[in-house]
Amino acid sequence: MKLTPVMEKYVLHWGEMGSRWGVNRTVAQIHALLYLAGKPLTADEIAETLGVARSNVSTSLKELQSWGLVKLLHVKGDRRDHFEALSDLWDTFFAIAENRKRRELDPTLTVLRECVLDGNEDESGPEVQRRIEAVAKFLERLLSWYDQIRRLPRPALIKLLDLGAKIEKLLGSKS
Amino acid sequence: MKLTPVMEKYVLHWGEMGSRWGVNRTVAQIHALLYLAGKPLTADEIAETLGVARSNVSTSLKELQSWGLVKLLHVKGDRRDHFEALSDLWDTFFAIAENRKRRELDPTLTVLRECVLDGNEDESGPEVQRRIEAVAKFLERLLSWYDQIRRLPRPALIKLLDLGAKIEKLLGSKS
DNA sequence: CTTATCTTTCTGTTAAGACTGAAATATCAG
DNA sequence: CTGATATTTCAGTCTTAACAGAAAGATAAG
Numbered sequence: 001m002k003l004t005p006v007m008e009k010y011v012l013h014w015g016e017m018g019s020r021w022g023v024n025r026t027v028a029q030i031h032a033l034l035y036l037a038g039k040p041l042t043a044d045e046i047a048e049t050l051g052v053a054r055s056n057v058s059t060s061l062k063e064l065q066s067w068g069l070v071k072l073l074h075v076k077g078d079r080r081d082h083f084e085a086l087s088d089l090w091d092t093f094f095a096i097a098e099n100r101k102r103r104e105l106d107p108t109l110t111v112l113r114e115c116v117l118d119g120n121e122d123e124s125g126p127e128v129q130r131r132i133e134a135v136a137k138f139l140e141r142l143l144s145w146y147d148q149i150r151r152l153p154r155p156a157l158i159k160l161l162d163l164g165a166k167i168e169k170l171l172g173s174k175s
Numbered sequence: 176m177k178l179t180p181v182m183e184k185y186v187l188h189w190g191e192m193g194s195r196w197g198v199n200r201t202v203a204q205i206h207a208l209l210y211l212a213g214k215p216l217t218a219d220e221i222a223e224t225l226g227v228a229r230s231n232v233s234t235s236l237k238e239l240q241s242w243g244l245v246k247l248l249h250v251k252g253d254r255r256d257h258f259e260a261l262s263d264l265w266d267t268f269f270a271i272a273e274n275r276k277r278r279e280l281d282p283t284l285t286v287l288r289e290c291v292l293d294g295n296e297d298e299s300g301p302e303v304q305r306r307i308e309a310v311a312k313f314l315e316r317l318l319s320w321y322d323q324i325r326r327l328p329r330p331a332l333i334k335l336l337d338l339g340a341k342i343e344k345l346l347g348s349k350s
Numbered sequence: 351c352t353t354a355t356c357t358t359t360c361t362g363t364t365a366a367g368a369c370t371g372a373a374a375t376a377t378c379a380g
Numbered sequence: 381c382t383g384a385t386a387t388t389t390c391a392g393t394c395t396t397a398a399c400a401g402a403a404a405g406a407t408a409a410g
Contacts, residue, residue: 004299006290010307013286020197020279024398035310036303043357053400058358079408080356087306089313104195111188115181124179128211131262132185135210138264141336148340159346161316165323170345171334199368218387228370233388254378255386 001049007036011050026052027060031069031085035092040073040082068095090157094150105143112136176224182211186225201227202235206244206260210267215248215257243270265332269325280318287311 003011011032018028029050034041041049047057061083064070069092071084086092116136119129152160160167178186186207193203204225209216216224222232236258239245244267246259261267291311294304327335335342 004297004303006293006297006307007299007303009286009293010290013283017279017283022195022197026398036299036306038302038306055358055360055401056399059399062358089309093313104192108188108192111184115185118181118184122179122181124182124211127213128179128182131211131213132181134264138268145336145339152340152343156343156346160342161320163346164320165327167335167342168327168331171331171338201368230371230388230390231369234369237388 001033001037001041001045003033003049007033010036024060024063026050026056027063030057030060031064034064034070034083034085035087037085038087040075040084042080042082044080046083067099090154097146098150101143101146105139109136109139109143112139176208176212176216176220178208178224182208185211199235199238201225201231202238205232205235206239209239209245209258209260210262212260213262215250215259217255217257219255221258242274265329272321273325276318276321280314284311284314284318287314 011029014032015025015029018031019025021028029052030046033046033049043054043057043061046061047054050057061070061072064083064085065072069086071086072081073084075082086095112132112135115132116129119132122129149157149160163170186204189207190200190204193206194200196203204227205221208221208224218229218232218236221236222229225232236245236247239258239260240247244261246261248257248259250257261270287307287310290307291304294307297304324332324335338345
């Protein structure tokens with residue numbers, strides 16, 4: 001698959017952003033490529049297009065699949081695996097958010113709770129304990145909000161987004 | 176400054192999370208330490224407490240200040256600089272969000288817009304252009320929402336958070 | 351069963367960036 | 381101005397993680 005200048009720019013930038021977000025550059029590039037391609041590609045095509053080792057593509061695809069961002073499928077009359085990215089951006093967004101939450105936020109919350117529990121038999125005065133509890137509470141609040149928002153039907157989500165700060169009026173009147 | 180077991184656990188975990196989020200581990204640890212300390216510390220105290228080089232602390236503090244997460248202040252009768260973390264969690268949250276947005280999302284949006292503009296003289300059919308535009312629009316929407324939410328007065332923010340999915344009802348009735 | 355094709359795992363290399371310790375610079379007191 | 385103290389910059393070392401290439405492992409066709 002040949003990349004046009006714009007496609008290349010998009011793919012390269014996505015890779016760059018990926019590495020800032022703790023995502024392997026190649027993984028991000030592959031995801032970008034699959035998203036743009038809009039049709040299933042084989043691992044070989046990907047490797048050739050991006051100029052990376054075949055083995056690297058294999059590993060990256062596995063990771064993308066584990067994140068649920070890429071699906072494996074087969075094309076009739078072809079033995080090779082083909083790969084395709086999610087096309088819906090909201091699905092993509094939540095897939096990423098969900099994974100990051102699970103890998104980063106959830107463990108943090110666990111540790112924070114442990115810290116709160118251990119607080120009693122620790123010499124770090126009440127002030128420190130209060131601070132740690134505050135962080136725990138803050139994270140819990142944020143996560144529980146996210147969990148609820150995530151389940152909203154798509155139209156409600158969009159409405160909420162488009163409403164923006166005007167939400168303030170609604171809040172004021174109702175609660 | 177001596178760390179109790181709980182404080183150490185908190186600081187170490189925060190450092191660990193930092194590195195996952197693309198933040199230097201030491202930077203994150205220092206921030207955690209300052210948050211827990213609740214009083215201004217000197218660079219030397221920090222270096223000794225965390226067991227890292229003094230120079231490393233200097234660089235990290237500079238970064239934390241540039242993010243607006245840590246303030247420099249002086250204690251009467253002491254020539255040394257003292258450092259203190261923001262104590263309000265919402266302020267901290269938005270300081271971090273704001274910086275990440277500026278460093279990561281804004282540049283991405285710029286690139287996406289360039290891609291859309293360059294799309295005309297590019298050979299990558301209309302389907303690819305449509306996809307890139309979709310991403311640009313999605314990001315724009317998200318960012319504009321964030322910009323508005325960020326400005327909400329604290330109580331409104333909390334109300335919004337506590338409301339969670341019940342927001343759906345409000346949305347349905349009003350718009 | 352055998353061969354051809356495709357995929358994954360493994361190991362050594364390389365590159366990026368964090369970190370240290372030393373040297374340089376700045377700031378204040380006397 | 382001089383000495384003492386505090387801070388920053390810099391150059392080299394060390395660590396970590398991405399990556400390529402080779403080898404091993406699957407899987408399907410014939």
